[in-house]
Amino acid sequence: MTDIAHRTDPSGQAVTRIPVGGAGEDPYEVLVGRGLSGELGRLVGERARRVAVIHPEALAGRGEEVRAELAGLGYEAVAVQVPNAEQAKTAEVAAGCWQTLGRAGFTRSDVIVGVGGGASTDLAGFVAATWLRGVRWVAVPTTVLGMVDAAVGGKTGINTAEGKNLVGSFHPPAGVLCDLDALATLPTDDYVSGLAEIVKAGFIADPVILDLIEADPEAAKGPGGPHTAELVERSIRVKAEVVSADLREAGRREILNYGHTLGHAIEKNEHYTWRHGEAVSVGMHFAAELGRLAGRLDDATADRHSAVLRSVGLPLGYRRDAWPRLLDTMKVDKKSRGDLLRFIVLDGLAEPAVLEGPDPRMLLAAYGEVAE
Numbered sequence: 001m002t003d004i005a006h007r008t009d010p011s012g013q014a015v016t017r018i019p020v021g022g023a024g025e026d027p028y029e030v031l032v033g034r035g036l037s038g039e040l041g042r043l044v045g046e047r048a049r050r051v052a053v054i055h056p057e058a059l060a061g062r063g064e065e066v067r068a069e070l071a072g073l074g075y076e077a078v079a080v081q082v083p084n085a086e087q088a089k090t091a092e093v094a095a096g097c098w099q100t101l102g103r104a105g106f107t108r109s110d111v112i113v114g115v116g117g118g119a120s121t122d123l124a125g126f127v128a129a130t131w132l133r134g135v136r137w138v139a140v141p142t143t144v145l146g147m148v149d150a151a152v153g154g155k156t157g158i159n160t161a162e163g164k165n166l167v168g169s170f171h172p173p174a175g176v177l178c179d180l181d182a183l184a185t186l187p188t189d190d191y192v193s194g195l196a197e198i199v200k201a202g203f204i205a206d207p208v209i210l211d212l213i214e215a216d217p218e219a220a221k222g223p224g225g226p227h228t229a230e231l232v233e234r235s236i237r238v239k240a241e242v243v244s245a246d247l248r249e250a251g252r253r254e255i256l257n258y259g260h261t262l263g264h265a266i267e268k269n270e271h272y273t274w275r276h277g278e279a280v281s282v283g284m285h286f287a288a289e290l291g292r293l294a295g296r297l298d299d300a301t302a303d304r305h306s307a308v309l310r311s312v313g314l315p316l317g318y319r320r321d322a323w324p325r326l327l328d329t330m331k332v333d334k335k336s337r338g339d340l341l342r343f344i345v346l347d348g349l350a351e352p353a354v355l356e357g358p359d360p361r362m363l364l365a366a367y368g369e370v371a372e
């Protein structure tokens with residue numbers, strides 16, 4: 001387990017620091033708190049002269065605040081506005097960011113700050129990974145999903161016409177700032193979408209997460225719930241532990257892909273108009289049924305998936321007629337090896353494992369349980 005330290009930030013506010021590291025990697029911290037003033041400048045560091053703040057349209061005001069904070073610290077700070085959500089994760093948008101960096105004279109000691117949801121931080125991290133073959137970057141996630149998953153662990157990337165996150169790089173941030181106050185403006189559907197990754201962390205590693213949601217699912221659906229900070233911190237801790245052990249996904253990290261094999265195929269089929277967490281929710285329901293049909297997962301744990309996901313309003317089903325297309329898309333999932341499809345399933349609660357090359361009839365039968 002990674003250590004968690006509860007301290008105060010320079011303004012006296014309580015802040016939780018969750019370390020992330022691994023052999024041969026620069027360690028960094030995920031900070032969770034409120035406000036977190038004063039931390040950004042420290043993470044950008046003294047070597048930088050220029051900073052680019054990449055943010056989505058929806059956070060134009062927040063992006064400008066961050067830019068102004070950095071300008072006040074003496075950096076040449078530029079705000080780079082990108083489209084909201086998945087529309088930012090394209091080669092064209094990345095090229096626009098590269099153009100801005102080039103025109104502003106960004107060098108290897110300069111820094112990128114990604115402010116926004118997972119789509120914005122995936123893009124910002126990718127731009128940082130590719131500019132001059134890699135510059136320092138800091139993640140400032142503003143969605144639940146970004147805080148508990150996307151901003152942590154160094155997976156950066158963009159989509160292509162062929163599928164989700166097919167181009168990218170492992171490029172960990174220098175630090176992650178999770179200001180829980182940012183969640184106040186997040187629309188409920190986006191908040192709930194992030195709960196899918198929290199539920200994922202519960203099933204693959206930390207069942208207390210499931211207990212907390214089941215105790216009061218309605219309260220879990222917004223930032224004012226009694227367990228908000230604990231759910232966020234527990235999920236980050238799961239992610240931090242896994243990526244610290246296996247940054248480049250040689251093995252263990254694959255468990256974080258629970259529900260994603262089908263989920264990503266649904267996202268592509270919907271031209272990225274579905275929220276990521278919604279697609280992953282259907283994907284986890286499918287993975288649970290697959291685990292059950294493979295004789296690996298007990299009925300109670302399999303049924304718990306649909307119950308907890310439904311209780312917070314996440315979707316469980318998808319179009320019956322889409323199966324051939326989804327199957328085709330899943331063949332280029334990053335876990336596939338040659339012609340072998342590979343899925344993360346559970347052998348029990350918090351016992352993730354790989355299911356390789358399942359019988360196509362079993363896959364179809366599992367899909368039959370989610371098809372509508």
Ligand SMILES: NC(=O)c1ccc[n+]([C@@H]2O[C@H](COP(=O)([O-])OP(=O)(O)OC[C@H]3O[C@@H](n4cnc5c(N)ncnc54)[C@H](O)[C@@H]3O)[C@@H](O)[C@H]2O)c1
Pocket residue numbers: 056057058059084085086089116117118119120122142143144145146149150151152153154155156165182183184185186187190193194197276277
């Ligand atoms: N790199 C990883 O390890 C990893 C992990 C999980 C998910 N992801 C990626 O994350 C993305 C999904 O992220 P997401 O769920 O955060 O969605 P998102 O980034 O698409 O954000 C959802 C919407 O909320 C807006 N928004 C963001 N913060 C806001 C705030 N505080 N107030 C109001 N609006 C706000 C955004 O502009 C967007 O329109 C997907 O692309 C997914 O593939 C990456």
Ligand SMILES: O=C(O)C(=O)C[C@@H](O)[C@H](O)[C@H](O)COP(=O)(O)O
Pocket residue numbers: 149153155164165197249253254256257260334
């Ligand atoms: O960090 C990981 O590893 C994950 O798989 C976390 C997922 O929640 C996330 O959606 C990730 O971007 C999926 O990665 P991919 O390699 O399947 O594109």
Ligand SMILES: [Zn+2]
Pocket residue numbers: 149197260276280
């Ligand atoms: Zn995900």
